[in-house]
Structure formats: C-alpha cells, structure tokens
Amino acid sequence: MYENFTELRKDCFACQKCPLSETRTNLVFGVGNETADILFVGEGPGENEDLQGEPFVGKAGKLLDKYLEVIDLDRNKNVYIANIVKCRPPQNRDPLEDEQEACINWLREQTKLIKPKIIVCLGRIAAQRLISPDFKVTRQHGQFIKKGNILFMGTFHPAALLRNEAQKADALADFQNLREKIKELEIKL
Numbered sequence: 396m397y398e399n400f401t402e403l404r405k406d407c408f409a410c411q412k413c414p415l416s417e418t419r420t421n422l423v424f425g426v427g428n429e430t431a432d433i434l435f436v437g438e439g440p441g442e443n444e445d446l447q448g449e450p451f452v453g454k455a456g457k458l459l460d461k462y463l464e465v466i467d468l469d470r471n472k473n474v475y476i477a478n479i480v481k482c483r484p485p486q487n488r489d490p491l492e493d494e495q496e497a498c499i500n501w502l503r504e505q506t507k508l509i510k511p512k513i514i515v516c517l518g519r520i521a522a523q524r525l526i527s528p529d530f531k532v533t534r535q536h537g538q539f540i541k542k543g544n545i546l547f548m549g550t551f552h553p554a555a556l557l558r559n560e561a562q563k564a565d566a567l568a569d570f571q572n573l574r575e576k577i578k579e580l581e582i583k584l
C-alpha cells in the first residue's frame with residue numbers, strides 16, 4: 396500500500412516483473428489528475444506511447460481526447476488515464492495473461508490513491524480484466540456495473556473505432572451516458 400504517487404511512481408519505474416520491461420523505451424505510468432473522480436483504463440502502450448511515455452498519444456489517443464472534450468473531460472484537468480500493462484507489448488499484440496498479472500498491481504495501487512468514483516474500460520482487454528472475464532464490448536458497452544464503491548463501464552477501444560467507423564455513434568452514446576452519470580452523482584468536474 397502506497398501513501399503517495401511519488402513513491403508508487405518510483406517503484407513502478409524500476410519494475411522488471413515481466414519481459415516487457417526489457418524491450419520498453421519508456422514505461423507508461425499514466426497521465427492526468429491524480430485526484431480525478433473518473434479513471435480511464437486502456438490495454439497497454441503502443442509505439443507512440445512507448446516513445447513518449449504517455450498513454451494514448453497516437454491517432455487513437457487523439458480520438459479519445461475528442462470524445463472526452465465532447466463531455467467536458469480533459470486529461471490535463473479532470474480525468475486520469477492509465478493502462479492494464481505499463482510497457483509496450485511487441486508489435487502491439489494483446490498483453491499476455493502473465494504480463495497482465497505481473498502488472499495489474501500497479502494499476503490497483505494507482506486506483507487506491509486516485510479513489511475514482513467511475514472507471515471506464517477502453518476495449519475488451521481492460522473490460523475483461525476489470526469488469527468480468529466474459530465481458531463482450533459489442534453487447535455490454537455503456538452499461539454501468541457497481542463493484543465495491545466504484546461504478547465500472549466498458550466501451551469501445553478508440554483504436555477499434557478508427558478501424559470500424561460504424562461503432563462511433565454507439566461510442567459517442569456511451570460517453571453521453573457517462574456525462575449523465577457524472578451529473579447524477581453530482582461529480583464536480
């Protein structure tokens with residue numbers, strides 16, 4: 396259990412718990428407001444993220460920023476963004492079960508410090524890890540599920556939206572649902 400982000404970040408940056416640590420350029424810890432009420436979780440860094448050390452900075456990240464903006468959210472102001480694994484899997488393959496298992500504790504510790512009211516899972520990997528192992532994004536996207544004190548919602552991964560434009564309207568509806576939930580819970584942005 397960590398008391399603050401400085402200590403957590405220091406230990407995380409030294410992590411060598413799985414082989415992804417050997418091929419990383421930068422560890423991608425997370426970005427945003429460390430006291431945000433809303434936490435977004437993706438699967439793992441891609442090439443741009445590995446090079447820059449920040450989550451969602453490539454094309455998919457630009458799209459995520461647009462969706463955030465539509466509902467008054469901003470990575471520099473009122474949300475935190477992290478990933479299931481902190482180091483880039485080679486050729487952007489899905490992170491392996493062992494890699495996720497080795498890394499998930501860093502996200503748990505981040506979550507304990509941030510204390511979000513809502514966690515939005517971006518894509519299947521995050522939703523299956525954090526909501527339920529059989530989560531189907533196409534069927535269950537946009538639904539809020541309470542676990543402990545936190546409301547979880549899974550939606551499309553922005554990279555999937557770049558490949559499949561037809562899902563963009565559903566994704567936007569999920570973000571608008573999220574906006575409603577933020578109002579309902581009287582979360583100050």
Ligand code: URA
Pocket residue numbers: 437438439440441444449450451452455478554
């Ligand atoms: N895809 C993710 O899941 N996370 C990132 O940080 C970038 C792309």
